[in-house]
Amino acid sequence: MLALCVAACSGTQVTKGAGGQTITxxxxxxxxxxxxxxxxxQIIDKTDPLKPQSIPKQLVIINAxxxxxxxxxxxxxxxxxxxxxxxxxxxxxxxxxxxRQNLDDATSEQEFSQSARVGDATRIPLGQLEGAELxxxxxxxxxxxxxxxxxxxxxxxxxLGSFSNGAAILNLSFKRGFVAMELRVIDVATGRxxxxxxxxxxxxxxxxxxxxxxxxxxxxxPLPGNLVGFFKNxxxxxALQKMVAAAIGKIAAQHPSKEPVGVAPPLAMPVxxxxxxxxxxxKP
Numbered sequence: 001m002l003a004l005c006v007a008a009c010s011g012t013q014v015t016k017g018a019g020g021q022t023i024t025x026x027x028x029x030x031x032x033x034x035x036x037x038x039x040x041x042q043i044i045d046k047t048d049p050l051k052p053q054s055i056p057k058q059l060v061i062i063n064a065x066x067x068x069x070x071x072x073x074x075x076x077x078x079x080x081x082x083x084x085x086x087x088x089x090x091x092x093x094x095x096x097x098x099x100r101q102n103l104d105d106a107t108s109e110q111e112f113s114q115s116a117r118v119g120d121a122t123r124i125p126l127g128q129l130e131g132a133e134l135x136x137x138x139x140x141x142x143x144x145x146x147x148x149x150x151x152x153x154x155x156x157x158x159x160l161g162s163f164s165n166g167a168a169i170l171n172l173s174f175k176r177g178f179v180a181m182e183l184r185v186i187d188v189a190t191g192r193x194x195x196x197x198x199x200x201x202x203x204x205x206x207x208x209x210x211x212x213x214x215x216x217x218x219x220x221x222p223l224p225g226n227l228v229g230f231f232k233n234x235x236x237x238x239a240l241q242k243m244v245a246a247a248i249g250k251i252a253a254q255h256p257s258k259e260p261v262g263v264a265p266p267l268a269m270p271v272x273x274x275x276x277x278x279x280x281x282x283k284p
Contacts, residue, residue: 039132142180177239201243
């Protein structure tokens with residue numbers, strides 16, 4: 001039974017690779033160097049609320065068995081995707097990524113540093129915030145969290161004593177996460193759309209969980225709630241990672257720096273020279 005559970009859970013862990021620059025490297029970047037300054041704007045929900053693969057429909061299923069104070073909303077999903085995009089942009093090391101979601105905290109700290117309570121040695125000079133050259137925005141067009149009813153129950157016979165047998169009740173399930181997004185890169189100075197990418201992420205997961213014990217003199221005993229959680233990670237979590245990685249990978253592949261690409265150096269102009277003197281022909 002343990003081997004079955006391990007086999008069902010294998011490959012479902014969502015991991016996040018470390019990347020990006022160190023603090024020293026990020027601070028040392030020249031604001032007007034070859035890297036573009038990028039900020040992540042709004043990620044909005046454009047899923048069709050009448051279709052199953054929409055955030056409103058999925059939220060009804062996700063929140064069905066949760067108390068009011070623990071329920072998710074559409075903003076929590078779109079804000080989470082925005083955070084993932086920001087992190088992925090930074091991890092590429094190809095951009096100067098500017099914070100916008102928590103910018104109010106930074107400006108509040110700057111204003112506090114100008115007060116009389118702060119010493120001159122630690123006062124933050126004003127007028128050093130950087131503006132973005134590129135703005136990344138997105139729209140979620142399909143969303144399936146891979147939640148819903150469990151699959152069929154599988155009883156596994158187990159001995160309970162000399163004259164009694166029972167069964168472990170296992171629930172088998174098959175769930176699929178899917179997310180699709182339209183991502184755009186906008187030139188802040190001109191408003192031009194520089195790139196528009198449609199990306200998606202998919203993740204399929206088989207599940208096997210121990211739901212309870214049946215048989216013997218105890219009838220049916222469900223396990224405590226902390227033992228019947230399906231998986232730590234939902235199917236859509238890895239699907240989101242795949243989608244964001246694909247989106248940023250497409251942007252990064254376009255050589256996002258200010259260095260000209262494939263431009264041949266100017267041809268050297270020939271140096272003008274005086275014509276060689278022509279020898280006079282001898283007279284006959």
